[in-house]
Amino acid sequence: MTDLVISNLQSSVPGMAVQHLEALDLTLREKEITGLNGPSGSGKSLLLRAIADLDPSGGDVLLGNQSRCSMKAHEWRKKVCYLPTESAWWFETVGEHFPDSNADVLQKLGFEEDVLDWKVSRLSSGEKQRLALARCLSRFPDALLLDEPTASLDESRTHLVEEVVSSYSTSRSVPVLWVSHDKNQLQRIAQYVLEIQSDGSFEEKD
Amino acid sequence: MNVISLSALDLSIAAGLVLAVALLQWRMRLGNTRSLLIAGTRTVVQLLLLGLVLKIVFAASDIFWISAMAMVMLVAAGREVMVRQKRRFVGSWGFLLGTSSMFVSAFSITLLALLVIVQPEPWYLPQYSIPLLGMLLGNTLNGITLGLDNLTRNVWEQKAVLEGRLALGEAWTHAISDIRRDSIRVGMIPIINAMSVAGLVSLPGMMTGQIMAGAPPLEAVKYQILIMFLIAAGTGMGTITAIIIGCRRLFDERERLRLDRLQ
Numbered sequence: 137m138t139d140l141v142i143s144n145l146q147s148s149v150p151g152m153a154v155q156h157l158e159a160l161d162l163t164l165r166e167k168e169i170t171g172l173n174g175p176s177g178s179g180k181s182l183l184l185r186a187i188a189d190l191d192p193s194g195g196d197v198l199l200g201n202q203s204r205c206s207m208k209a210h211e212w213r214k215k216v217c218y219l220p221t222e223s224a225w226w227f228e229t230v231g232e233h234f235p236d237s238n239a240d241v242l243q244k245l246g247f248e249e250d251v252l253d254w255k256v257s258r259l260s261s262g263e264k265q266r267l268a269l270a271r272c273l274s275r276f277p278d279a280l281l282l283d284e285p286t287a288s289l290d291e292s293r294t295h296l297v298e299e300v301v302s303s304y305s306t307s308r309s310v311p312v313l314w315v316s317h318d319k320n321q322l323q324r325i326a327q328y329v330l331e332i333q334s335d336g337s338f339e340e341k342d
Numbered sequence: 343m344n345v346i347s348l349s350a351l352d353l354s355i356a357a358g359l360v361l362a363v364a365l366l367q368w369r370m371r372l373g374n375t376r377s378l379l380i381a382g383t384r385t386v387v388q389l390l391l392l393g394l395v396l397k398i399v400f401a402a403s404d405i406f407w408i409s410a411m412a413m414v415m416l417v418a419a420g421r422e423v424m425v426r427q428k429r430r431f432v433g434s435w436g437f438l439l440g441t442s443s444m445f446v447s448a449f450s451i452t453l454l455a456l457l458v459i460v461q462p463e464p465w466y467l468p469q470y471s472i473p474l475l476g477m478l479l480g481n482t483l484n485g486i487t488l489g490l491d492n493l494t495r496n497v498w499e500q501k502a503v504l505e506g507r508l509a510l511g512e513a514w515t516h517a518i519s520d521i522r523r524d525s526i527r528v529g530m531i532p533i534i535n536a537m538s539v540a541g542l543v544s545l546p547g548m549m550t551g552q553i554m555a556g557a558p559p560l561e562a563v564k565y566q567i568l569i570m571f572l573i574a575a576g577t578g579m580g581t582i583t584a585i586i587i588g589c590r591r592l593f594d595e596r597e598r599l600r601l602d603r604l605q
Contacts, residue, residue: 150602189596190505209597214511224506226520275510 140164140187140216140279140311144195147179147186157183157336159195164279164311169302171322172315173341174332180315181220184281187313188218199278217277221284223268225256233271241273244300246293261288269297273304280305280312286321298325345555357382399468408468412449412475419444419479426487429494429604435591436605439584440486447580448478451572459568477548477569478576481533485577486584489529493588494604496521504599514597518589529581533574540570 146159157179164170174180186193189209197204197216204212227233231252242251245266259267265288272280280301286294302325305312316322322329329341360382368375399407420441430436452475456462462470497504500521507517540546548569552562594600 150600188509190508190598192594192596192598208513210508210511210513213509217511218509220502220506220509222502224502226500226503226507272510277511 138166138200138278138309138311140313141198142187142195143198145183145186145197146194147182147191148193149182149191157332158338160338162330162338164313165327166309166311167306168327169305169312169314169325171326171329172313172332173317173319173322173329175334176317178332178334179336180332181283184218184283184313184315187281188213188216190218214275215278216281217272217275217279218281219268219272219283219285221265221287223264223271225259225264228255228257230254230256230259230267233267234274241270241300242267244296245270246296262290262293265289266293266297269300273300276308277310278308279310280314282312282314284315284317286316286318294321301325357386396468396472399472403464403468405464405466408466408471411472415475415479416441416445416449419448419483423483423487423490427491427494429498431494431588431591432603432605435603439588439591440483440490443486443580443584443587444479444482446583447576447578448475448482451576451579452478455568455572473548474569474572478572481573482576482580484532485529485581488531489525489581489585490588492528493521493525493585496524497592497599498601498604501599501601508597508599514593514599515589518592522585522589525585526581529585530578533570533577537570537574540566546570 140163142160142162142164144159144161147157160183162170172180172183182191185191187197189197189204189212199212199215204216225233229252233256234252242249247266247270251267265285269282269285282301285301286297289297298321301312301314304310314322314326319329331339331341333339360378364375364378364382367373367378395411399411420437423440423444424430424436427436431439452471455474456465456471460470460474465471497518504517504521508514536544536546546566546569549562549566552565553559591603592600
């Protein structure tokens with residue numbers, strides 16, 4: 137049982153105006169993709185960052201029955217991996233960002249093995265986005281928080297990413313929270329869709 | 343020791359040179375005239391005041407007055423570190439971080455030099471303690487300023503990288519390690535340069551002073567070596583302390599990057 141249970145969570149970023157988002161209670165079930173949709177600036181990324189404990193927040197998040205408070209923050213983030221829309225790279229080559237050669241996930245995402253020798257400075261935005269997902273999955277997280285993971289991909293690559301994430305979720309019993317602007321995409325892949333309303337409340341969509 | 347006394351005319355000639363440069367800058371519209379004149383005036387006023395204060399402190403040779411003067415020097419140095427930061431820590435941290443780092447490095451090393459190495463009688467003899475502390479503070483100030491400025495600027499610019507590394511489950515110490523190493527290196531550059539070129543390119547100021555005052559060159563050299571080593575140790579200790587505490591302060595107890603602690 138490795139559901140991700142979000143309980144009364146509210147982001148409280150210091151220096152930001154009072155959050156208009158309601159406190160959130162939500163259970164992300166294992167093997168399921170939960171879609172999150174809402175207008176720009178409605179706080180979708182803030183919510184993901186709060187779950188990953190990258191911003192201060194009230195409430196609690198549990199993985200299975202383990203509260204995030206019961207472990208060190210970096211251990212929590214290793215298990216509950218947040219993938220931002222814009223990925224950051226800090227070494228010169230792609231390979232240095234990967235723990236050990238994990239060609240499997242790279243191949244599934246449409247890369248040859250020699251991608252590990254590529255220079256980061258020469259990657260396109262689409263390549264970066266797929267490689268960032270591969271970098272995240274190669275660490276085998278127990279829950280995934282994906283912030284518009286197909287924003288800079290063409291249609292065929294988008295389907296590839298959807299397939300890879302779905303199969304990772306089912307094969308490893310992992311809950312996934314997937315932020316997207318594309319309602320069709322969420323209908324295609326998510327078992328459950330949540331929409332942020334203009335008043336900051338959350339509403340279930342079928 | 344016989345020193346050739348400088349007359350008011352001698353200093354006026356030197357001041358005239360600075361004025362000539364200022365005039366040139368003004369005529370050629372190169373800017374910077376104001377800050378050159380202000381800095382020149384500050385030099386005259388501050389050093390004259392120092393001369394007067396030293397005259398009193400030397401005459402009294404009282405540990406209370408010497409400590410008071412040391413405190414004033416420390417606070418002035420701490421303020422200087424703070425105002426030279428482009429992005430400083432919010433609140434009292436901005437002042438205390440640099441000041442406490444200088445306190446642990448420059449003060450402890452000056453004490454060590456006085457009590458164990460030079461051993462004047464009494465150990466706080468102001469002719470030794472004040473210039474020693476001044477040289478150590480002045481140089482650790484440089485190292486700490488450069489190091490901290492490098493740290494806060496890089497953290498600010500590399501927010502995405504740091505948070506990207508945190509999001510992948512790296513511990514904060516690992517995520518910041520490259521920036522931390524680089525900041526300590528930057529803080530140490532001036533003293534390493536100074537030690538490398540000492541005697542080849544530059545004649546260090548203190549040694550020059552002693553030689554002009556009539557000290558035998560080899561005695562002056564020995565003092566200069568001592569000072570260089572003390573400064574290197576002080577700068578190293580001060581910079582490492584400031585950077586380590588500064589890095590810690592940039593993350594909270596849940597290892598989140600807290601840029602709101604910088605202004």
